[in-house]
Amino acid sequence: AEIDRSSSFQKADYSSYGLPSVLKSPLAQRNLQEYDGHYNASHDWLRYDYYNESCPLAEQIIRSTLRELYESRPNIAPALLRLVFHDCFVRGCDASVLLDPADGIESEKESPPNESLKGFDVIDVIKSELEEACPGVVSCADIVVLAARESVLLAGGPFYPLFTGRKDSMVSFQNEATFELPSPQDDLSSLTESFASRGFDERETVTLLGAHSIGTIHCKFFFNRLYNFSGGDGPDPSIDSGFLEVLRSKCSSIHPSSALSASPLSSPSPASTEKRLSTALREDPGVRMDYEGQGAGFGTLYYRSLLQGKGLLFVDQQLTAAEETKTWVRAYASDLSLFRRDFGLTMIKLSSLQVLTVPMGQVRLDCRRVNWK
Numbered sequence: 001a002e003i004d005r006s007s008s009f010q011k012a013d014y015s016s017y018g019l020p021s022v023l024k025s026p027l028a029q030r031n032l033q034e035y036d037g038h039y040n041a042s043h044d045w046l047r048y049d050y051y052n053e054s055c056p057l058a059e060q061i062i063r064s065t066l067r068e069l070y071e072s073r074p075n076i077a078p079a080l081l082r083l084v085f086h087d088c089f090v091r092g093c094d095a096s097v098l099l100d101p102a103d104g105i106e107s108e109k110e111s112p113p114n115e116s117l118k119g120f121d122v123i124d125v126i127k128s129e130l131e132e133a134c135p136g137v138v139s140c141a142d143i144v145v146l147a148a149r150e151s152v153l154l155a156g157g158p159f160y161p162l163f164t165g166r167k168d169s170m171v172s173f174q175n176e177a178t179f180e181l182p183s184p185q186d187d188l189s190s191l192t193e194s195f196a197s198r199g200f201d202e203r204e205t206v207t208l209l210g211a212h213s214i215g216t217i218h219c220k221f222f223f224n225r226l227y228n229f230s231g232g233d234g235p236d237p238s239i240d241s242g243f244l245e246v247l248r249s250k251c252s253s254i255h256p257s258s259a260l261s262a263s264p265l266s267s268p269s270p271a272s273t274e275k276r277l278s279t280a281l282r283e284d285p286g287v288r289m290d291y292e293g294q295g296a297g298f299g300t301l302y303y304r305s306l307l308q309g310k311g312l313l314f315v316d317q318q319l320t321a322a323e324e325t326k327t328w329v330r331a332y333a334s335d336l337s338l339f340r341r342d343f344g345l346t347m348i349k350l351s352s353l354q355v356l357t358v359p360m361g362q363v364r365l366d367c368r369r370v371n372w373k
């Protein structure tokens, strides 16, 4: 993509996004204390505007490249938002999800929960622009978090400030990706346990799942809810009946054998199964998360749908299964600005999980490969 280096973006001015007052909220204070503790403990090098001297245009280049690509491919925004979750949730935000399989590397990309991840080519484009501007300086891990931040903004979500200075991992963690990423079939207690293991409380878990306001979910991830829920022969009783018909008709073309069985993503899948799943994905039309065509509203529509029994994934609908989480679903359904504030703060927290900083890690020259000296 061509970069317009002449256009000068202003340095992020958080006041125009209303963040300073946000940062005074109790949730923010708690989060910031956690970040401070985190950074002071071992990560003194993550800081605001890390590339100020070494690559002053870095964030602008990421922004303008994405904006240009987004014009013709708006689905890159949901893809990159999902990518940051899958990177940061598995051993932290270290770009390990970007590594291709190679000698000695069993890549996370090839683990079943990552099978339908997209956006790797977009990261490559951004990386090559950055390499041209400042060779060997900007890490892939920073690109992943900054690209997700721009994607949220492009999709109509909030802006949030991010520290930079992450380094890239030299290993990929395929087993962890297979077993530790949550499953679309998780019930509420598995979901909250899984997010608690990464330091997110129930409120933050509800907040993060608001990312499912945008993008597409392939039918195979919820097909069992339409016909043979829990191994029985009826639909999931928590689905609104009119919505059930809509979903059945949207997913009528997929072959039931390609749908997930009871516990699909929690066990490793042999190569033959992966091939079958990829073929199935190509034939699966999926359902857009803003299926009712009410505009790509980032936020409240998702939570309002949950309150009406119109969640797509079982795990989404589980947010209404207990008061502790349902309270936040209700709050976000009716208060867009509360959701936007919390979402920004929780994305800051997600983007700061277990980062690698000097002297650990490296700045990969190609995000798909480790630099071997």
Ligand code: HEM
Residues within 6 Å of the ligand: 075, 077, 078, 079, 081, 082, 085, 116, 117, 118, 182, 183, 184, 185, 186, 191, 208, 209, 211, 212, 214, 215, 216, 217, 218, 219, 221, 286, 315
């Ligand atoms: C319990 C936790 C989660 C589970 C089980 C889960 C699962 C899924 C599944 C199965 C899909 C559909 C993929 C496809 O059809 O190809 C999806 C899509 C997506 N997920 Fe999640 N997800 C979770 C949490 C999150 C979080 C925390 C984020 C980001 C902060 C996120 C962002 C997205 C986005 C943006 C999409 C749409 C991707 C696209 O259209 O390309 N998810 N997720």
